[in-house]
């Protein structure tokens with residue numbers, strides 16, 4: 001199985017959406033634990049990295065991509 005790639009600032013989709021109905025989470029802390037914030041209601045949760053990787057479905061918007069888009073506009 002391929003290891004999931006994600007980085008600080010990425011917007012990721014999880015296997016289960018947040019109860020508020022949003023399924024887009026921003027990675028706001030990287031470490032042994034990963035903190036992600038719901039982009040719908042700003043609620044943040046802390047998950048051990050292993051659990052985060054199990055629950056994450058895919059990266060929706062990578063932070064690098066967002067940065068290059070900003071640069072293009074300038």
Ligand SMILES: [Zn+2]
Nearest residue numbers: 018020038041
């Ligand atoms: Zn939410």
